[in-house]
Amino acid sequence: MKTKSIQDWDDAFANMAYIPGSEDLPDRWTARAAAYRDSGVRIELDLPYGKHPRERFDMVWPGGAPKGLVVFVHGGYWMRLDKSYWTDLAEGARARGWAVCLPSYTLAPEARIAHMTRQIGQAITVAAGQVAGPIRLSGHSAGGHLVSRMICDDTPLAADVLARVAHTMSISGLHDLRPLMWTGMNDTLHLDAAEASAESAVLHWPAGNPCLTTWVGGGERPEFIRQTQILAQLWQGLDADTRCVVDGTHDHFTVIEGLNNPESDIIRGFLQI
Numbered sequence: 001m002k003t004k005s006i007q008d009w010d011d012a013f014a015n016m017a018y019i020p021g022s023e024d025l026p027d028r029w030t031a032r033a034a035a036y037r038d039s040g041v042r043i044e045l046d047l048p049y050g051k052h053p054r055e056r057f058d059m060v061w062p063g064g065a066p067k068g069l070v071v072f073v074h075g076g077y078w079m080r081l082d083k084s085y086w087t088d089l090a091e092g093a094r095a096r097g098w099a100v101c102l103p104s105y106t107l108a109p110e111a112r113i114a115h116m117t118r119q120i121g122q123a124i125t126v127a128a129g130q131v132a133g134p135i136r137l138s139g140h141s142a143g144g145h146l147v148s149r150m151i152c153d154d155t156p157l158a159a160d161v162l163a164r165v166a167h168t169m170s171i172s173g174l175h176d177l178r179p180l181m182w183t184g185m186n187d188t189l190h191l192d193a194a195e196a197s198a199e200s201a202v203l204h205w206p207a208g209n210p211c212l213t214t215w216v217g218g219g220e221r222p223e224f225i226r227q228t229q230i231l232a233q234l235w236q237g238l239d240a241d242t243r244c245v246v247d248g249t250h251d252h253f254t255v256i257e258g259l260n261n262p263e264s265d266i267i268r269g270f271l272q273i
Contacts, residue, residue, distance in 0.1 A: 007179075007182075009179050009180070009182040009183045010183050010184050010185075012179070012221060012222070012223040013077075013179075013180070013183060013185070013221070013223060014221070015220070015221060015224075015251070015252040015253070018221065018251075019251050019252070019253065022253075025253060026081075026085070029085040029086065030084070030085060032088050033084060033085055033087040033088050034087075035088070036087050036088035036090075036091065036260075037087050041061075041091075041094065042060070042061040043058055043059070043060050043061070043087065044058065044059045044061070045058050046058065047059055047126075048126075049103065049122050049123045049126040049127070050119065050122055052106055052119075054082070054104045054106045054107070055104070055105070055106070055119060055122070055123070056083070056103070056104055057083065057101050057102055057103035057104070057123050057126075057127060058083055058084075058087060058101070058102045059099060059100070059101055059102075059127065059130070060087070060090040060091075060094050060099065060100040060101075060102070061094070061099050062094050062095075062096075062097045062098060062099060064097065066097065066098055066099035066131050066132075066133065067096070067097040067098050067133060067134075068098055068099070068131065068132070068133030068134040068135060068136065068164075068166075069098065069099050069100075069101060069127055069128055069130075069131040069133065069134075069135045069136070070090075070093040070098045070099065070100045070101070070135075070136045070137075070138065070270075071100075071101045071102075071103070071123070071124055071127065071135065071136070071137050071138065071139075071147070072086065072089055072090065072100060072101070072102050072138045072139065072140075072143070072259070073102075073103060073105075073120055073137075073138070073139035073140070073143030073144075073146045074086050074102070074104075074139075074140060074142075074143050075139070075140040075141025075142040075143045075144070075172075076107075076141070076142060077141070077142050077185060077189075078107060078108050078113055078116060078142045078189060079107050079108050079109075079185070079188050079189070080107065082104040083102040083103060083104045084104075086102060087102065088260045089102075089256060089259040089260050090102060090259075090260075091259075091260040091261070091262070092258065092259050092260050092261050092262045092266075092267035093136075093259075093262075093267065093270070093271065095262035096262050096267065096271055096273075098136070098271070099130075099131045101123070101124075101127040101131075103119075103120060103123035103124075103127075105119040105120060105123070105146075106119060108188050108189050108190070109188050109189070109190060112190065112195065113145075113177070113189065113191065113195065113199050114195055114198065114199055116146060117146060117149045117156060117199065118156050120146045120147070120149075120150065120156075121150060121155065121156025121157050122156070124137070124150065124157060124161065125157065125158065125161050128161050128164065133164075134164055134165075134166040135161070135164045135165045135166065136165075136166055136167045136168070136169075136270060136271065137150055137151075137165060137167070137168040137169070138168070138169045138170075138171060138259075138270060139169075139170060139171065139173065140171045140172055140173075140256050141171075141172050141173065141174065141252070142174060143171075143173075144170035144171050144172060144173020144174065144175075144214075145170070145173050145174045145175060145177070145199070145201070147168050147169075147170055147173075148168065148170045148173055148175055148201040148212070148231060149199065149201060150162075150165065150168065151165060151168050151206055151207050151208075151210040151212065152201055152204035152205070152206065152207055153204050153205040153206070153207050154198075154204065155207045162207060162208070165210065166211065167211045167212075167213065167270065167271075167272060168210060168211070168212050168213070169212075169213045169214075169215055169266075169270045170212070170213070170214050170215070170228070170231070171215045171216070171255060171256055171266075172216050172217065172220060172224050172228065172252055172255055172256075173214060173227065173228065173231070174224075174227050175200060175201040175202045175214075175227050175228075175230060175231040176200045176201075176202045176203075176227060176230065177191060177195075177196040177197075177199050177200045178193070178196045178197065178200060179223070180196065181193070181196055201231055202230055202231055202234050205238055206235050206238055206240040209239065209240060209241065210240055210241065211240075211241045212231070212232065212235060212240055212241065212242045212243070213232075213242070213243045213244075213245065213269060213270070214228040214229070214231050214232045214242070214243070214244045214245070215228070215244075215245045215247060215255070215266060215269070216228035216229075216244075216245070216246055216247065216255065217246075217247050217248070217249070217250030217251050217252060217254065217255035218246045218247060218248050218249050218250060219248075219249040219250055219251045220250070220251060220255070221252070224252065225246065228244060232244035243269075245269065247265070247266070
């Protein structure tokens with residue numbers, strides 16, 4: 001139940017309300033992703049990593065032997081969307097020679113966020129068994145939260161998989177979930193203080209000494225900029241290798257569009273070219 005707060009947290013997390021024409025975005029994402037799937041690029045769809053209908057990932061393959069595995073985890077406030085909206089975002093890494101895994105996961109209210117964290121760990125583990133070499137994790141918004149949880153001290157990844165994670169990029173990620181308890185979204189998410197704390201990367205030690213980039217658009221809501229900066233700042237103090245990038249005037253959705261371009265700054269930063 002939402003309670004009275006000094007700050008309007010619903011407004012703090014309201015992305016689409018501040019982006020003109022945002023009501024058309026889901027149709028644009030769907031069309032762009034479908035066109036990419038029809039483009040002739042080799043894609044394996046709906047590979048299972050568990051028994052639930054949403055425990056599936058798509059794998060986009062490069063032309064030759066993969067340099068390693070890239071994972072992109074979608075956003076949607078843990079309540080909306082799936083992997084099918086974002087297939088084209090694999091192109092930047094695929095064109096650079098990487099296999100790209102795009103998983104779906106069970107959404108709220110059917111699943112708690114802690115369960116989604118475990119699902120993404122399982123998806124990465126299964127995909128890692130299909131592709132040799134280093135692993136690079138990326139995620140947007142709620143997906144940024146989920147990939148950041150992979151490199152926390154309570155990671156669901158086994159030690160041998162975690163050791164292969166060379167770089168994690170949380171794009172407009174949410175790393176402190178406690179303010180979400182004061183939003184209307186929590187009627188669906190059902191976060192309590194214990195889970196919000198346990199699922200907040202800012203309240204964890206980094207696992208080992210990970211390489212982390214937090215990336216956010218300069219035109220995003222101030223809360224997303226704060227959430228991006230705070231994880232990099234806190235983990236730098238815990239001796240992790242961190243970088244924080246505020247990218248121009250991008251909004252919450254244009255900030256990820258460069259993922260489909262092998263020459264973009266975000267792809268170069270992610271692949272550390």
